[in-house]
Every structure is written in C-alpha cells, then in structure tokens.
Amino acid sequence: MKRSSVIRRAVLATAAVALVATGCTAQAAGPGSGGRAGGGAPTASATNAPVTAAPSPSSVPTPGGSASGGSASGGSASGGSGAEPSSSAPTAAAKVLMKDGDENEQVRELQARLRQLDHFDRAPTGFYGSITGKAVSAFQKKRGLPATGSVDGTTWQRLLGLSRKPTADELKPSTTNKLDAPDAACMKGRVLCISKESRTLAWMIDGRVVSSMDVRFGSENTPTREGTFAVGWKAKDWTSTIYHTPMPYAMFFSGGQAVHYSSDFAARGYGGASHGCVNVRDRAKIAALFDQVKVGDKVVVHW
Numbered sequence: 001m002k003r004s005s006v007i008r009r010a011v012l013a014t015a016a017v018a019l020v021a022t023g024c025t026a027q028a029a030g031p032g033s034g035g036r037a038g039g040g041a042p043t044a045s046a047t048n049a050p051v052t053a054a055p056s057p058s059s060v061p062t063p064g065g066s067a068s069g070g071s072a073s074g075g076s077a078s079g080g081s082g083a084e085p086s087s088s089a090p091t092a093a094a095k096v097l098m099k100d101g102d103e104n105e106q107v108r109e110l111q112a113r114l115r116q117l118d119h120f121d122r123a124p125t126g127f128y129g130s131i132t133g134k135a136v137s138a139f140q141k142k143r144g145l146p147a148t149g150s151v152d153g154t155t156w157q158r159l160l161g162l163s164r165k166p167t168a169d170e171l172k173p174s175t176t177n178k179l180d181a182p183d184a185a186c187m188k189g190r191v192l193c194i195s196k197e198s199r200t201l202a203w204m205i206d207g208r209v210v211s212s213m214d215v216r217f218g219s220e221n222t223p224t225r226e227g228t229f230a231v232g233w234k235a236k237d238w239t240s241t242i243y244h245t246p247m248p249y250a251m252f253f254s255g256g257q258a259v260h261y262s263s264d265f266a267a268r269g270y271g272g273a274s275h276g277c278v279n280v281r282d283r284a285k286i287a288a289l290f291d292q293v294k295v296g297d298k299v300v301v302h303w
Contacts, residue, residue: 098151102128108270110151112166113159114139122178122198123214124171126270129197129303131180172269176200176282177214182207183302185228190297192251192259194278196226197303199270201259201278203289210292213285216265218257218276225276229253229299236290243275248283249290253299261286 098107103126111124111132119135133149140147143158151159180198185191187207194201194215202212217224231251238250238260250260262279264272269281278301280286 093153095153096150097153097156098128100128100130100133100150107132108171109166110156110159111135112170113163115170116163116166117159123173123176124166125177125197125199127197127199131197172271176212179209179212182209183300185298185300185302190294192231192253192293192297192299194259194299194301195303196224196301201280203292211285211289213280213282213289215259216262216270216272216279216281217274219273222273222275224274224278224301225254225257226301226303227254229301231293231295231297231299233295234290234293240275247277249280249286251290251293251299259286259299 098110105126107128108124108126110128111120111126114120114132114135115122115124117139119139120132122131136151136155137147137149139145139159140149140155143162145155145158177198177200179200179202180195182193182202182204183195186193186202186204189206191204192201193204196217199215199217200212201215203210231253233252235250235252236248238247239245240247240256242256246263247258247260250258252258257276257278259278259280261283262274262277262281265274265279265281266283280289
C-alpha cells in the first residue's frame with residue numbers, strides 16, 4: 001500500500017505539471033516569453049521554468065508593471081492574457097478600407113451614406129478624391145474620431161450605425177452632379193472644363209459657366225487622357241471606326257477621344273464606362289453645346 005501511494009502521488013504531480021505547462025504554452029509565443037522564437041511548442045527546459053516559478057495571484061503585476069509577471073491563470077511573461085487582444089484589436093479597427101484614389105462601389109456607398117448625413121453635397125461618383133476626403137474628415141471630427149480623411153474600420157462602423165442602406169436612386173441619382181471648382185486653366189477663353197472628380201463638364205467663357213452637364217469617362221483599361229487640349233474637329237453624326245458604336249455630337253480633342261452623347265450612359269448611368277471618350281447623357285444639352293463650340297476651343301480634363 002505504501003508503494004502504490006507513492007506511485008499515485010507521482011502520477012498526480014506529473015499531471016499537474018502538464019496542465020500548468022499547457023496554460024503557459026498558449027501565451028509563450030512572443031520574444032522573451034520563455035517559448036521558442038518561432039512560436040512553436042516549447043522545449044522541455046523552457047516548459048519547466050514557468051512551472052517551478054508559477055506566480056501566485058498576489059504577485060501578479062498591475063497594468064504598467066514589469067514585463068516579468070504573468071496572470072494568475074498561467075499568463076506569459078509578455079504581459080498576461082490581455083496583452084495579445086489589446087495589440088491586435090486596434091490594428092483591425094485602424095486598417096484603412098478606403099482612401100484617396102480608390103474607385104469602386106464601396107466608395108459610392110460611402111458617399112451616399114455621407115450625403116444622408118449632410119456631409120457630401122453631390123451625387124455619388126464612386127471615386128474617392130479630395131471632396132470625399134474632406135467629407136470624411138468632417139464626419140470624423142463631428143464624431144470625435146481622428147480626422148484622417150481616410151476610412152478605417154472604426155469610421156466605417158460608426159457611419160454604418162448612423163446611416164441606412166442607400167437606395168438605388170441614392171447610389172445613382174439622375175440629377176445633375178454639382179460642379180467642382182474649375183481648374184486654373186479653365187478661367188480664360190472658351191473652354192470645355194471637364195472634372196473627373198465631380199464627373200461634370202462645364203462650358204465656360206472667360207471664367208463664366210454657360211452650361212454644365214454630367215459626364216463619365218473611360219475604364220481603367222481605356223482611360224480618358226488628362227491635360228489641356230483643343231477641339232480638333234467635330235462631327236454631328238459619327239460612328240466609331242474602332243468599336244462601331246454611334247458617337248452623336250462628337251467633338252474630338254485627343255486622337256480618337258472625344259466629347260459625345262452616349263445612349264448607353266443615358267440608360268445605364270455610371271454602371272458602365274466609355275472606351276476613353278467623355279460621355280454625356282443629356283442629349284438636349286450636348287446638342288446645344290455642339291452648336292456653340294468651335295474648332296480650336298480649349299478642352300481641359302482634370303481631377
């Protein structure tokens with residue numbers, strides 16, 4: 001009986017050691033925690049060290065104490081059970097989801113939601129430019145968030161909680177987009193001033209806006225060129241020699257790229273894109289514009 005009692009005590013002691021070692025192993029992946037550098041299973045010597053020096057509840061350091069203490073439940077020397085969640089959670093919340101230069105449907109939803117809260121005063125375009133950045137900053141300031149102008153996880157979740165899911169009309173309204181501030185190159189002479197950010201065309205004479213209209217541009221694979229050009233030639237009824245599609249009221253300004261009416265734009269809105277041309281969806285407006293614009297008039301395409 002005496003021998004079996006000794007054996008039983010030895011077995012229980014071994015089990016207790018194994019249990020404590022398992023609790024320490026889960027928290028021992030970081031540098032200086034007693035685990036292997038690669039974060040795998042600890043060696044026998046590394047496993048034994050925390051077991052023989054397991055801290056009592058009264059010896060657990062308070063937050064901000066030394067890095068040598070663990071938790072009462074067998075936490076590691078790297079800061080206890082709260083260290084890992086506190087370092088990973090802010091990283092996920094701070095991850096940038098949308099920023100300047102992005103162009104996608106999530107940006108369109110962002111703009112529509114900001115518009116519901118009176119932070120975005122134009123039709124959603126799906127492009128994240130300076131106007132959207134300023135709207136995001138205003139939203140962040142009002143809610144006590146860092147005004148970065150970019151959308152991180154915290155900003156997005158706050159916006160979702162304060163707005164509702166946009167309707168189809170809110171995402172792609174038929175109303176005319178609000179004009180952007182004209183580029184400096186648009187302020188003198190006769191100019192077709194075209195903003196990619198606000199997706200508008202303003203017909204300007206000596207800095208005065210005569211008329212304006214919505215436009216859309218080429219896709220990522222067939223982008224509309226930016227810069228200062230001149231109308232090279234015009235054609236009221238024209239069909240593309242490359243894509244064999246109608247291009248009524250075409251005003252060519254850069255090779256095969258032109259400002260022209262698009263029935264596809266009128267039907268699908270910003271759900272589509274051109275092959276590089278500047279599409280107009282209001283036929284009456286571009287018909288009137290075509291009659292006013294002369295060969296040689298300036299064309300400025302800017303952000």
